[in-house]
Amino acid sequence: MIKTSYLVIAAAATATYGLRLGGLLLAGRLPGSGRFKRFMDALPGTILLSLIVPAALAGGLWSWIATACTALCSLTTGNVFLSMIVGVVIVAVSRWFGL
Amino acid sequence: MGSQSNFAQLRAGFIANLVVAASVGAYGSVLGLLAAKKGIDWLELLTMNLFVFAGSAQFVAVDMWLPPLPIAEITLAVMVINMRYLLIGASLHPLFIGKSLGHKALFIHLVADENWAMTMARFRRERITTYFLLGGGLCVQFAWCCGTMAGHRLGAIIENPERFGLDFAFVAVFTALVFGFWRGRRDLLPWIGTACLAVAAERYLPGKWYILAGGVGGALIAALVPEKATEEPGND
Numbered sequence: 611m612i613k614t615s616y617l618v619i620a621a622a623a624t625a626t627y628g629l630r631l632g633g634l635l636l637a638g639r640l641p642g643s644g645r646f647k648r649f650m651d652a653l654p655g656t657i658l659l660s661l662i663v664p665a666a667l668a669g670g671l672w673s674w675i676a677t678a679c680t681a682l683c684s685l686t687t688g689n690v691f692l693s694m695i696v697g698v699v700i701v702a703v704s705r706w707f708g709l
Numbered sequence: 710m711g712s713q714s715n716f717a718q719l720r721a722g723f724i725a726n727l728v729v730a731a732s733v734g735a736y737g738s739v740l741g742l743l744a745a746k747k748g749i750d751w752l753e754l755l756t757m758n759l760f761v762f763a764g765s766a767q768f769v770a771v772d773m774w775l776p777p778l779p780i781a782e783i784t785l786a787v788m789v790i791n792m793r794y795l796l797i798g799a800s801l802h803p804l805f806i807g808k809s810l811g812h813k814a815l816f817i818h819l820v821a822d823e824n825w826a827m828t829m830a831r832f833r834r835e836r837i838t839t840y841f842l843l844g845g846g847l848c849v850q851f852a853w854c855c856g857t858m859a860g861h862r863l864g865a866i867i868e869n870p871e872r873f874g875l876d877f878a879f880v881a882v883f884t885a886l887v888f889g890f891w892r893g894r895r896d897l898l899p900w901i902g903t904a905c906l907a908v909a910a911e912r913y914l915p916g917k918w919y920i921l922a923g924g925v926g927g928a929l930i931a932a933l934v935p936e937k938a939t940e941e942p943g944n945d
Contacts, residue, residue: 614777614778614780615749615753615778615782616756616819617926618778618780618783618784619753619756619757619790620760620761620785620857621780621783621784621816622757622761622770622784623757623760623761624818625784625787625788625791626761626763626787626788626791627760627817627818627880628760629788629791629792629794629795630794630795630797630798630815630817630818630820631813631817631818632721632795632797632798633794633798633799633800633801634797634798634799634801634802634813634817635794635801635813636798636799637800637801637802638802638805640766642876645933646932648932648934649928649929649931650799650800650802650803650928650932650934651931651932652892652896652899652927652928653796653799653801653924653928654798654800654829654840654890655887655890655891655892655896655899655903655927655929656899656901656903656923656924656925656926656927656931657793657796657797657800657831657899657920657923657924658826658883658886659885659887659890659900659903659904659907659923659926659927660803660903660906660907660919660920660921660922660923660927661822661826661879661880661883661925662880662884662887663852663903663904663906663907663908664829664885664907664908664910664911664919665879665880665921666880666910667908667913669877673877673880675749676874676881677880677881677884679778680881680884680885681884681885681887681888683885684884684885684886684944685888687728687738690728690885690886691728692871692883693881693882693884693885694728694729694878694881694882694885695795696875696881697874697878697881697884697885698874698875698878698881699874699876700871700874701874701877702872702873702874702877704791705871705872705874706872709851
Protein backbone atom coordinates (compact mmCIF):
# COMPACT_ATOMS: atom_id res chain seq x y z
CA MET A 611 0.00 0.00 0.00
CA ILE A 612 1.46 3.32 -1.09
CA LYS A 613 1.40 6.02 1.53
CA THR A 614 -0.84 8.98 0.75
CA SER A 615 2.16 11.29 1.17
CA TYR A 616 3.81 9.80 -1.91
CA LEU A 617 0.60 10.17 -3.90
CA VAL A 618 0.55 13.87 -3.05
CA ILE A 619 4.21 14.22 -4.06
CA ALA A 620 3.58 12.31 -7.30
CA ALA A 621 0.61 14.52 -8.16
CA ALA A 622 2.53 17.73 -7.43
CA ALA A 623 5.54 16.46 -9.37
CA THR A 624 3.44 15.47 -12.39
CA ALA A 625 1.70 18.84 -12.48
CA THR A 626 5.00 20.73 -12.28
CA TYR A 627 6.77 18.57 -14.84
CA GLY A 628 3.76 18.81 -17.14
CA LEU A 629 4.00 22.60 -17.09
CA ARG A 630 7.74 22.60 -17.80
CA LEU A 631 7.58 20.12 -20.67
CA GLY A 632 4.21 21.42 -21.88
CA GLY A 633 5.61 24.93 -22.31
CA LEU A 634 8.63 23.67 -24.22
CA LEU A 635 6.63 21.44 -26.57
CA LEU A 636 3.91 24.04 -27.08
CA ALA A 637 6.49 26.63 -28.14
CA GLY A 638 7.75 24.20 -30.81
CA ARG A 639 4.29 24.04 -32.34
CA LEU A 640 3.78 27.78 -32.62
CA PRO A 641 4.65 29.42 -35.92
CA GLY A 642 8.26 30.62 -35.88
CA SER A 643 7.60 33.90 -37.63
CA GLY A 644 5.73 37.18 -37.45
CA ARG A 645 3.90 38.09 -34.28
CA PHE A 646 4.42 34.71 -32.64
CA LYS A 647 8.15 35.03 -33.10
CA ARG A 648 8.18 38.56 -31.70
CA PHE A 649 6.15 37.33 -28.73
CA MET A 650 8.53 34.44 -28.06
CA ASP A 651 11.63 36.58 -28.54
CA ALA A 652 10.44 39.14 -26.02
CA LEU A 653 9.33 36.52 -23.48
CA PRO A 654 12.60 35.81 -21.60
CA GLY A 655 13.10 39.50 -20.80
CA THR A 656 9.51 40.10 -19.73
CA ILE A 657 9.46 37.02 -17.48
CA LEU A 658 12.70 38.05 -15.78
CA LEU A 659 11.49 41.61 -15.30
CA SER A 660 8.23 40.30 -13.78
CA LEU A 661 10.28 38.30 -11.29
CA ILE A 662 12.26 41.40 -10.29
CA VAL A 663 10.02 44.47 -10.16
CA PRO A 664 7.29 43.49 -7.65
CA ALA A 665 9.83 41.77 -5.38
CA ALA A 666 12.11 44.81 -5.38
CA LEU A 667 9.17 47.14 -4.80
CA ALA A 668 7.79 45.08 -1.90
CA GLY A 669 10.90 45.70 0.18
CA GLY A 670 10.47 49.48 0.35
CA LEU A 671 12.98 52.26 -0.18
CA TRP A 672 16.14 50.39 0.78
CA SER A 673 15.19 47.49 -1.40
CA TRP A 674 14.96 49.94 -4.32
CA ILE A 675 18.32 51.46 -3.45
CA ALA A 676 19.84 47.97 -3.26
CA THR A 677 18.31 47.04 -6.62
CA ALA A 678 19.69 50.22 -8.21
CA CYS A 679 23.18 49.62 -6.78
CA THR A 680 23.08 45.98 -7.92
CA ALA A 681 22.14 47.13 -11.42
CA LEU A 682 24.87 49.76 -11.45
CA CYS A 683 27.48 47.29 -10.25
CA SER A 684 26.42 44.76 -12.86
CA LEU A 685 26.60 47.37 -15.62
CA THR A 686 30.07 48.56 -14.63
CA THR A 687 31.75 45.31 -13.58
CA GLY A 688 29.68 42.63 -15.31
CA ASN A 689 30.29 40.48 -12.23
CA VAL A 690 27.05 38.76 -11.15
CA PHE A 691 28.41 37.54 -7.83
CA LEU A 692 29.80 40.92 -6.78
CA SER A 693 26.56 42.64 -7.84
CA MET A 694 24.54 40.20 -5.75
CA ILE A 695 26.73 40.77 -2.69
CA VAL A 696 26.33 44.55 -3.04
CA GLY A 697 22.54 44.23 -3.06
CA VAL A 698 22.35 41.70 -0.23
CA VAL A 699 24.70 43.69 2.03
CA ILE A 700 22.71 46.91 1.53
CA VAL A 701 19.45 45.14 2.39
CA ALA A 702 20.99 43.31 5.36
CA VAL A 703 22.57 46.46 6.81
CA SER A 704 19.40 48.53 6.37
CA ARG A 705 17.40 45.85 8.19
CA TRP A 706 20.05 45.52 10.88
CA PHE A 707 19.62 49.20 11.70
CA GLY A 708 15.86 48.97 11.30
CA LEU A 709 15.80 51.43 8.42
CA MET B 710 29.21 18.35 -30.09
CA GLY B 711 31.50 15.81 -28.48
CA SER B 712 31.12 14.45 -24.98
CA GLN B 713 34.05 16.54 -23.81
CA SER B 714 32.34 19.77 -24.74
CA ASN B 715 29.09 18.50 -23.19
CA PHE B 716 30.97 18.02 -19.95
CA ALA B 717 32.56 21.45 -20.28
CA GLN B 718 29.09 22.97 -20.73
CA LEU B 719 27.73 21.03 -17.77
CA ARG B 720 30.61 22.26 -15.65
CA ALA B 721 30.25 25.88 -16.80
CA GLY B 722 26.53 25.80 -15.97
CA PHE B 723 27.20 24.32 -12.55
CA ILE B 724 29.84 26.95 -11.76
CA ALA B 725 27.73 29.87 -13.03
CA ASN B 726 24.93 28.89 -10.64
CA LEU B 727 27.15 28.61 -7.56
CA VAL B 728 26.31 32.31 -7.09
CA VAL B 729 22.83 31.39 -5.84
CA ALA B 730 23.76 28.11 -4.14
CA ALA B 731 24.20 29.61 -0.65
CA SER B 732 20.79 31.32 -0.70
CA VAL B 733 19.10 28.24 -2.13
CA GLY B 734 20.70 26.15 0.63
CA ALA B 735 19.67 28.59 3.37
CA TYR B 736 16.04 28.58 2.20
CA GLY B 737 16.22 24.82 1.86
CA SER B 738 17.19 24.52 5.50
CA VAL B 739 14.13 26.57 6.52
CA LEU B 740 11.91 24.27 4.45
CA GLY B 741 13.59 21.22 6.00
CA LEU B 742 12.84 22.50 9.49
CA LEU B 743 9.19 23.24 8.62
CA ALA B 744 8.82 19.80 7.03
CA ALA B 745 10.24 18.09 10.13
CA LYS B 746 7.74 19.97 12.30
CA LYS B 747 4.91 18.74 10.06
CA GLY B 748 6.04 15.14 10.46
CA ILE B 749 7.26 14.75 6.88
CA ASP B 750 10.11 12.24 6.97
CA TRP B 751 13.42 12.93 5.23
CA LEU B 752 12.79 10.45 2.44
CA GLU B 753 9.48 12.06 1.58
CA LEU B 754 11.13 15.47 1.55
CA LEU B 755 14.02 14.25 -0.59
CA THR B 756 11.57 12.65 -3.03
CA MET B 757 9.71 15.94 -3.22
CA ASN B 758 12.96 17.81 -3.91
CA LEU B 759 14.00 15.46 -6.66
CA PHE B 760 10.68 15.23 -8.47
CA VAL B 761 8.83 18.49 -7.80
CA PHE B 762 11.95 20.70 -7.59
CA ALA B 763 10.21 24.04 -7.16
CA GLY B 764 11.02 26.14 -4.11
CA SER B 765 7.99 28.30 -3.47
CA ALA B 766 5.58 25.52 -4.46
CA GLN B 767 7.23 23.16 -1.98
CA PHE B 768 6.88 25.76 0.79
CA VAL B 769 3.16 25.99 0.10
CA ALA B 770 2.77 22.20 -0.13
CA VAL B 771 4.53 21.71 3.23
CA ASP B 772 2.41 24.49 4.74
CA MET B 773 -0.78 22.68 3.60
CA TRP B 774 0.53 19.34 4.87
CA LEU B 775 -2.09 18.40 7.51
CA PRO B 776 -3.64 14.93 7.71
CA PRO B 777 -5.81 13.85 6.04
CA LEU B 778 -3.66 15.18 3.21
CA PRO B 779 -5.74 17.34 0.85
CA ILE B 780 -4.26 15.90 -2.35
CA ALA B 781 -6.41 17.89 -4.79
CA GLU B 782 -5.93 21.20 -2.98
CA ILE B 783 -2.16 20.77 -2.69
CA THR B 784 -1.84 19.77 -6.35
CA LEU B 785 -3.93 22.73 -7.48
CA ALA B 786 -1.93 25.16 -5.33
CA VAL B 787 1.35 23.78 -6.67
CA MET B 788 0.05 24.05 -10.22
CA VAL B 789 -0.99 27.67 -9.82
CA ILE B 790 2.35 28.68 -8.30
CA ASN B 791 4.25 26.81 -11.00
CA MET B 792 2.18 28.14 -13.90
CA ARG B 793 5.16 30.35 -14.76
CA TYR B 794 7.05 27.22 -15.80
CA LEU B 795 4.76 27.04 -18.81
CA LEU B 796 6.27 30.34 -19.95
CA ILE B 797 9.76 29.47 -18.82
CA GLY B 798 9.56 26.15 -20.67
CA ALA B 799 8.30 27.93 -23.79
CA SER B 800 11.08 30.53 -23.65
CA LEU B 801 13.68 27.74 -23.61
CA HIS B 802 12.56 26.50 -27.01
CA PRO B 803 15.41 28.19 -28.98
CA LEU B 804 17.95 26.37 -26.81
CA PHE B 805 16.31 23.01 -27.57
CA ILE B 806 15.99 23.37 -31.36
CA GLY B 807 16.99 20.15 -33.08
CA LYS B 808 16.87 18.08 -29.91
CA SER B 809 14.92 14.82 -29.71
CA LEU B 810 11.76 14.46 -27.66
CA GLY B 811 13.63 12.24 -25.20
CA HIS B 812 16.34 14.85 -24.75
CA LYS B 813 13.70 17.53 -24.15
CA ALA B 814 11.80 15.33 -21.70
CA LEU B 815 14.96 14.62 -19.72
CA PHE B 816 16.60 18.04 -19.71
CA ILE B 817 13.51 20.16 -19.04
CA HIS B 818 12.96 18.68 -15.59
CA LEU B 819 15.82 20.42 -13.78
CA VAL B 820 14.70 23.94 -14.66
CA ALA B 821 14.37 26.44 -11.82
CA ASP B 822 14.06 30.24 -12.04
CA GLU B 823 17.74 30.64 -11.19
CA ASN B 824 19.38 28.35 -13.72
CA TRP B 825 16.86 29.42 -16.36
CA ALA B 826 17.84 33.09 -15.90
CA MET B 827 21.53 32.25 -15.87
CA THR B 828 21.17 30.16 -19.04
CA MET B 829 19.13 32.71 -20.99
CA ALA B 830 21.53 35.53 -20.08
CA ARG B 831 24.47 33.46 -21.34
CA PHE B 832 22.58 32.20 -24.39
CA ARG B 833 22.32 35.77 -25.69
CA ARG B 834 26.12 36.11 -25.74
CA GLU B 835 27.53 32.64 -26.36
CA ARG B 836 26.66 29.41 -28.09
CA ILE B 837 25.75 27.37 -25.06
CA THR B 838 23.85 24.09 -25.06
CA THR B 839 21.24 22.32 -22.97
CA TYR B 840 24.10 20.87 -20.92
CA PHE B 841 24.76 24.34 -19.51
CA LEU B 842 21.13 24.44 -18.38
CA LEU B 843 21.42 20.96 -16.88
CA GLY B 844 24.66 21.82 -15.08
CA GLY B 845 22.93 24.79 -13.49
CA GLY B 846 19.94 22.61 -12.57
CA LEU B 847 22.24 20.09 -10.90
CA CYS B 848 23.91 22.89 -8.93
CA VAL B 849 20.58 24.30 -7.71
CA GLN B 850 19.24 20.81 -7.00
CA PHE B 851 22.37 19.88 -5.05
CA ALA B 852 22.21 23.05 -2.92
CA TRP B 853 18.47 22.55 -2.42
CA CYS B 854 18.89 18.94 -1.27
CA CYS B 855 21.83 19.74 1.02
CA GLY B 856 19.91 22.63 2.57
CA THR B 857 16.62 20.79 3.07
CA MET B 858 18.28 17.67 4.47
CA ALA B 859 20.44 19.71 6.85
CA GLY B 860 17.37 21.67 7.98
CA HIS B 861 15.38 18.48 8.46
CA ARG B 862 18.03 16.63 10.46
CA LEU B 863 19.74 19.48 12.32
CA GLY B 864 17.31 22.40 12.24
CA ALA B 865 17.57 25.44 10.04
CA ILE B 866 21.13 26.65 9.52
CA ILE B 867 19.77 30.16 9.43
CA GLU B 868 16.38 30.43 11.10
CA ASN B 869 15.52 33.76 9.53
CA PRO B 870 17.29 34.27 6.17
CA GLU B 871 15.53 37.64 5.71
CA ARG B 872 17.59 39.08 8.54
CA PHE B 873 20.71 38.64 6.41
CA GLY B 874 19.06 39.91 3.28
CA LEU B 875 19.16 36.44 1.72
CA ASP B 876 15.62 36.81 0.38
CA PHE B 877 17.01 39.68 -1.68
CA ALA B 878 19.77 37.49 -3.15
CA PHE B 879 17.40 36.13 -5.80
CA VAL B 880 16.14 39.58 -6.81
CA ALA B 881 19.75 40.81 -6.90
CA VAL B 882 20.92 37.99 -9.17
CA PHE B 883 17.99 38.50 -11.53
CA THR B 884 18.74 42.25 -11.55
CA ALA B 885 22.40 41.64 -12.34
CA LEU B 886 21.33 39.43 -15.26
CA VAL B 887 18.55 41.56 -16.66
CA PHE B 888 20.80 43.72 -18.87
CA GLY B 889 21.79 40.63 -20.79
CA PHE B 890 18.12 40.31 -21.78
CA TRP B 891 17.83 43.86 -23.11
CA ARG B 892 17.64 43.88 -26.91
CA GLY B 893 17.75 47.60 -27.48
CA ARG B 894 15.17 50.33 -27.82
CA ARG B 895 12.47 48.03 -29.18
CA ASP B 896 12.26 46.53 -25.68
CA LEU B 897 11.43 49.86 -24.05
CA LEU B 898 7.65 49.79 -24.46
CA PRO B 899 7.25 46.06 -23.70
CA TRP B 900 9.40 46.38 -20.57
CA ILE B 901 7.52 49.41 -19.25
CA GLY B 902 4.29 47.50 -19.87
CA THR B 903 5.70 44.43 -18.12
CA ALA B 904 6.73 46.40 -15.03
CA CYS B 905 3.32 48.10 -14.73
CA LEU B 906 1.38 44.88 -15.29
CA ALA B 907 3.52 42.87 -12.86
CA VAL B 908 3.19 45.48 -10.11
CA ALA B 909 -0.57 45.87 -10.61
CA ALA B 910 -1.11 42.10 -10.76
CA GLU B 911 1.01 41.54 -7.67
CA ARG B 912 -1.20 43.99 -5.82
CA TYR B 913 -4.57 42.68 -6.97
CA LEU B 914 -4.10 39.00 -7.79
CA PRO B 915 -3.16 36.27 -5.31
CA GLY B 916 0.01 34.19 -5.39
CA LYS B 917 2.36 34.20 -8.36
CA TRP B 918 -0.05 35.24 -11.11
CA TYR B 919 1.87 38.49 -11.48
CA ILE B 920 4.75 36.67 -13.20
CA LEU B 921 2.33 35.39 -15.81
CA ALA B 922 0.52 38.71 -16.17
CA GLY B 923 3.75 40.68 -16.61
CA GLY B 924 5.49 38.10 -18.79
CA VAL B 925 2.60 37.49 -21.19
CA GLY B 926 1.41 41.11 -21.22
CA GLY B 927 4.83 42.54 -21.98
CA ALA B 928 5.53 39.99 -24.71
CA LEU B 929 2.12 40.72 -26.23
CA ILE B 930 3.06 44.39 -26.47
CA ALA B 931 6.24 43.36 -28.29
CA ALA B 932 4.18 41.20 -30.65
CA LEU B 933 1.66 43.94 -31.40
CA VAL B 934 4.07 46.82 -31.93
CA PRO B 935 4.38 47.30 -35.72
CA GLU B 936 7.33 45.59 -37.38
CA LYS B 937 8.80 48.89 -38.57
CA ALA B 938 9.44 50.06 -35.03
CA THR B 939 11.46 46.94 -34.30
CA GLU B 940 13.79 47.38 -37.28
CA GLU B 941 16.82 48.95 -35.78
CA PRO B 942 20.34 49.22 -37.02
CA GLY B 943 23.01 48.56 -34.45
CA ASN B 944 24.53 45.81 -32.49
CA ASP B 945 21.65 44.61 -30.34
